Amino acid sequence: MGTSTSTSAEATPGPPSTREASARRLDAAKLRTHFPALDQTVNGHPLVYLDNAATSQKPTAVLDAISSYYERDNANVHRGIHELSRRATVAYEEARGKVARWIGASDASEIVWTRGTTDAINLVAGAWGLDNVGEGDEILLTVLEHHSNIVPWQLLAARRGATLRYLELDEQGRLVLDDLPRLLNDRTRLVAVSHVSNALGTINPLPEVISAAHDHGALVLVDGAQGAVHAAVDVQRMGADFYAFSGHKMCGPTGIGVLWARRELLQEMAPYQGGGEMIGVVGRDSSTWADVPHKFEAGTPNIVGAIGLGAAVDFLAEVGMSAIEAHERELLIYALDRIRDVPGVRVFGPEDHRERSAVVSFTLGDAHPHDISTILDMHGIAVRAGHHCAQLVMKHFGVAATARASLYLYNTKDDVDRLIEGLHQVRSVFG
Amino acid sequence: MESPQLSSLYQQLILEHYRNPRNKSELEGKSVEIHMANPVCGDEIRLQLRIEGDRIVEARFVGQGCSISQASVSMMTTLLEGRSLEDAKELTRRFTAMMHGDPDAAKDRELGDLRALQGVSKFPVRIKCALLGFDALQEALKQSAGGAQH
Numbered sequence: 001m002g003t004s005t006s007t008s009a010e011a012t013p014g015p016p017s018t019r020e021a022s023a024r025r026l027d028a029a030k031l032r033t034h035f036p037a038l039d040q041t042v043n044g045h046p047l048v049y050l051d052n053a054a055t056s057q058k059p060t061a062v063l064d065a066i067s068s069y070y071e072r073d074n075a076n077v078h079r080g081i082h083e084l085s086r087r088a089t090v091a092y093e094e095a096r097g098k099v100a101r102w103i104g105a106s107d108a109s110e111i112v113w114t115r116g117t118t119d120a121i122n123l124v125a126g127a128w129g130l131d132n133v134g135e136g137d138e139i140l141l142t143v144l145e146h147h148s149n150i151v152p153w154q155l156l157a158a159r160r161g162a163t164l165r166y167l168e169l170d171e172q173g174r175l176v177l178d179d180l181p182r183l184l185n186d187r188t189r190l191v192a193v194s195h196v197s198n199a200l201g202t203i204n205p206l207p208e209v210i211s212a213a214h215d216h217g218a219l220v221l222v223d224g225a226q227g228a229v230h231a232a233v234d235v236q237r238m239g240a241d242f243y244a245f246s247g248h249k250m251c252g253p254t255g256i257g258v259l260w261a262r263r264e265l266l267q268e269m270a271p272y273q274g275g276g277e278m279i280g281v282v283g284r285d286s287s288t289w290a291d292v293p294h295k296f297e298a299g300t301p302n303i304v305g306a307i308g309l310g311a312a313v314d315f316l317a318e319v320g321m322s323a324i325e326a327h328e329r330e331l332l333i334y335a336l337d338r339i340r341d342v343p344g345v346r347v348f349g350p351e352d353h354r355e356r357s358a359v360v361s362f363t364l365g366d367a368h369p370h371d372i373s374t375i376l377d378m379h380g381i382a383v384r385a386g387h388h389c390a391q392l393v394m395k396h397f398g399v400a401a402t403a404r405a406s407l408y409l410y411n412t413k414d415d416v417d418r419l420i421e422g423l424h425q426v427r428s429v430f431g
Numbered sequence: 432m433e434s435p436q437l438s439s440l441y442q443q444l445i446l447e448h449y450r451n452p453r454n455k456s457e458l459e460g461k462s463v464e465i466h467m468a469n470p471v472c473g474d475e476i477r478l479q480l481r482i483e484g485d486r487i488v489e490a491r492f493v494g495q496g497c498s499i500s501q502a503s504v505s506m507m508t509t510l511l512e513g514r515s516l517e518d519a520k521e522l523t524r525r526f527t528a529m530m531h532g533d534p535d536a537a538k539d540r541e542l543g544d545l546r547a548l549q550g551v552s553k554f555p556v557r558i559k560c561a562l563l564g565f566d567a568l569q570e571a572l573k574q575s576a577g578g579a580q581h
Contacts, residue, residue: 043434366450368497370472371441374557378437386472400473400495429441430498 024320026327031319032410034059045380048415053198053226053359053406054384055248058312062251065311069304077303078277078294092303095310096293102313103243104234105260112266112293113306116257117225118148120244121192123259123296124221125152127272128242133189135161140183140191140218142167142175143396144202147389149192149223162189167209169396173200173349180212188218195227195243199390199404200349201359210239219265225249229408230328230357232321235260247305252312256305259296266292273298324409328358331407335360335416339405342423348397358407361388364423367430369403375429376403376422383419439550440557441498448502448544453509458491463574467567469559474500478567480511482575487511487519492567497560499551504564506544516572523565523572530558 032038035057040047049057069091075084077092093108100108114120133139139153143166157164165183168176175193184191191213196203206222213220224245227233235243242265247256261269271278271289275298280288289295316324333353339345344365350356364372369385376383384404387394394400405419458479468475474496481489490511492504507526511519526545529536530552536542537549551561 370474370497370557370560371499374440374554375437378434391473394473425437429437430446 024323026319026323026409028327028410028412032412034061034315035410036060036063038410042380042382043378048381048418050405050407050411050415050419051382051384052229052408052411053249053388053404055254056229056251056408057410058253059251059315061315062253062308062311066253066304066308069307076300088303091307091310092301095306095313098310098313099258102233102317103228103258103260104236106236107263109292110260110263110266112259112261112296113301114244114257114259115255115302116246116248117223117244118152118257120242120257120259121148121221121223122152123272124242124244124261125156127269127296128219128265129153129156129190130160131270133157133160133162136187137162137189138165138185138187139163140165140167140188140213142193142204143169143392144173144175144197144200144204145192145194145390145392146198146223146225147391148225149194149221150392153190153192163187166392167193169393172351172355173197173202173393173396174355175202175204175209177205177208180209184212184216184218186216188213188216190219190221192221192223194223194225195233196224196230196357196359197349197390197393198226198359199388199393199402200361201226201356201406202350203355203357206238206240214239226357226359231325241265247309247312250312251315252309253305256302256309258309263292266296269296271298272296275299277301319409327409328407329353331411331413331416332356332358332360334413335405335407335419338416338420339423342420342427344427345423348402359404360406361402361404363399363402364426365430367426369401371430372403372423372426375426376419379418379422379425381419381422436550436553440554442547442550444544444547445498445502448505449498452492452501452505454491455493455505456491457493458489461489461491463571465567465570465574467563467570469496469500469563472497472560474560474563476500476504476563476567478504478508478564478571480571480575482516485516487514487516492564496563497557499548499557499560500563503545503548503561504567506548507564507568510541510543510545511568516575519568520572523569526565527562530561 037057073087075088077089096111097108100111170176193209210220219241221242222240224243228245229250243260245258248254278290278295278298346363348361373383373385386401460481461479462482464479466477476492476494479491480487490508525536525539532552548561551557
C-alpha cells in the first residue's frame with residue numbers, strides 16, 4: 001500500500017472485474033500476519049476471533065494509512081489553500097472514489113460519508129422520510145432487521161402518523177415472500193430490508209423484494225452492514241434506492257460508513273444536518289446548499305476514517321472479493337458440519353448454506369449464551385452472545401439470546417476446531 | 432482440561448440453583464414488585480416481596496437469563512424471608528463487597544449459598560449478572576421505605 005497519501009493515487013487499482021480476472025485462492029494463514037491484533041494470547045490461549053459480524057480486525061495497511069495521514073497530511077478538508085489541506089482533501093476525496101468504484105456507483109458524488117450504517121439509515125429517515133412519508137403512509141420492514149433498521153422508522157412513523165408493517169420469517173429465519181403482495185400497497189413509501197441478517201446470516205432475496213416494492217412505487221433501502229463485507233456489491237445492478245454500510249466490519253476503522261443513493265435522489269433530498277461544509281451561501285434568514293454529497297456532510301468529517309476505509313477497500317481488492325467469498329463459503333460449510341455434530345447444539349437460520357452468510361448463531365443445551373461466551377473466552381475464543389440487536393428475531397425463535405460465531409477472511413479451519421473444542425468444554429461444565 | 436478459574440466460576444451449587452431455582456413463582460399478595468433488566472444481554476427478573484411492618488415475609492421471583500444472574504437471585508430469595516428491611520440492606524452491602532473482591536465478605540456465613548458466587552468477582556463483565564437480583568432488592572427496599580414514611 002502507498003507510503004503516503006500523496007502517492008496513493010498511482011496505487012489505486014482498477015475496477016473489481018479487472019482486478020479479479022484470475023480466480024485466486026486465499027491463504028488465510030498468510031493473511032493473518034497482516035492483522036496484528038490476531039497475534040496475541042487471551043487467558044493463556046492463542047486468540048481465536050469469531051466476532052467478526054460485530055467488528056473486524058484491522059490490517060496493517062489500514063493502520064499505516066491512518067498513522068501516515070496523521071503524521072504527514074493532517075489538516076481540515078475543503079477549507080484551506082495550504083499544502084497540507086490540499087493533501088488531506090485529495091486523500092479524503094480519493095477514498096470516496098475508491099468506495100464508489102468498489103460498490104459500482106456511477107459517480108463518486110453518490111457516496112455520502114456517514115458515521116456508520118446506523119447514521120446512514122437515520123439520514124434517510126430524517127432527510128428523505130420527513131418530506132416523503134405522511135399520515136396514513138406505510139413503511140414495510142422485516143422481522144429480520146437489526147434495531148438500527150427498525151427504530152429510525154418507528155421514530156419517523158410516530159412523527160408523521162405513518163404505519164409500520166412487517167414481513168415475517170419462516171422456521172428457518174427466511175423472509176416469507178408470499179406475503180409481499182398482501183403487505184405492499186399504494187400507500188407503501190419505503191421498504192427497508194437487510195442484505196444479510198446479522199443475527200442469523202440469512203441472505204435475503206433482494207431482487208424479488210426490490211422489484212415488488214418498485215411495482216408499488218415504493219423506494220427500497222438496503223441495510224448492507226453485513227452484505228458489503230462478504231461479497232462484491234454492485235449497487236446499480238442491485239437496483240435498490242439506498243444502500244447503507246459501515247467501514248469497521250470490512251477491515252476499516254470505526255466511525256465511518258457510507259450511504260449510497262442515485263445522484264438525482266440525493267439532489268432531491270433536503271439536508272440532514274446544518275453546519276459548515278454543507279452550505280453554498282449563508283444569509284441571515286436562509287442559505288443555499290452545497291451540491292451532493294457535501295450537502296449531507298455538515299461539520300468537519302471523519303477524514304481519517306474515510307482514508308482508512310479507502311485503504312481497507314484497496315486491501316480487500318488485493319485479496320480479491322471472490323477469493324474471500326469462496327474462502328468464507330468453505331469455512332462456513334465446515335463450521336456448520338462440525339457444530340451440528342456437537343450434542344445439544346441448535347443452529348438457527350437457513351439449513352441450506354447457500355442461503356446464508358458466514359454467521360453461525362446457536363444455543364447449546366441449557367447453557368445460557370453468556371455462559372457459553374464466558375467459557376469460550378477462558379479458552380481464548382471470542383464469540384458474541386446476546387440478542388444481537390435483533391430482539392424481533394429472538395422472539396420469533398422463542399429464545400432470549402443466542403451465541404454467534406462469525407467468520408471472516410482470516411479465519412481458518414483450526415479456528416473452527418478450537419470453537420468445537422471450546423463447546424465441549426461448555427458441555428463438561430453444564431453436563 | 433478445565434481451568435481452575437472456570438471451575439471456581441461455575442460451582443456445582445450455582446448450576447444447581449440455575450436448574451432448580453428456589454422461590455421461582457408469582458407471589459400472591461405481594462407488597463412490592465420490581466422489574467430489573469440488563470438491556471445489554473437481555474437478562475431480566477421480576478422480584479416480588481410481601482412485607483409486613485419492617486419485615487420481609489415472603490420473597491419470590493420470575494425471570495430468565497444466564498446461570499449467574501438466575502442462581503444469584505434464587506440464592507438471594509432463600510435468605511430474605513423473615514429478615515428486617517435493615518438486615519436485607521446489610522445483606523446487599525456484604526454481597527456487593529464480595530463482588531468487588533473483598534476477601535472478608537467472601538467468608539461471611541451470613542451470605543449462605545451466595546458465597547458460591549465469589550468467583551464471579553474475577554470476571555468483571557459478569558459482575559452485573561450477579562448483582563441483577565440485588566439491584567432489584569435495593570430498589571424494592573427504597574420503595575418500601577418511601578411507602579412507610581407516608
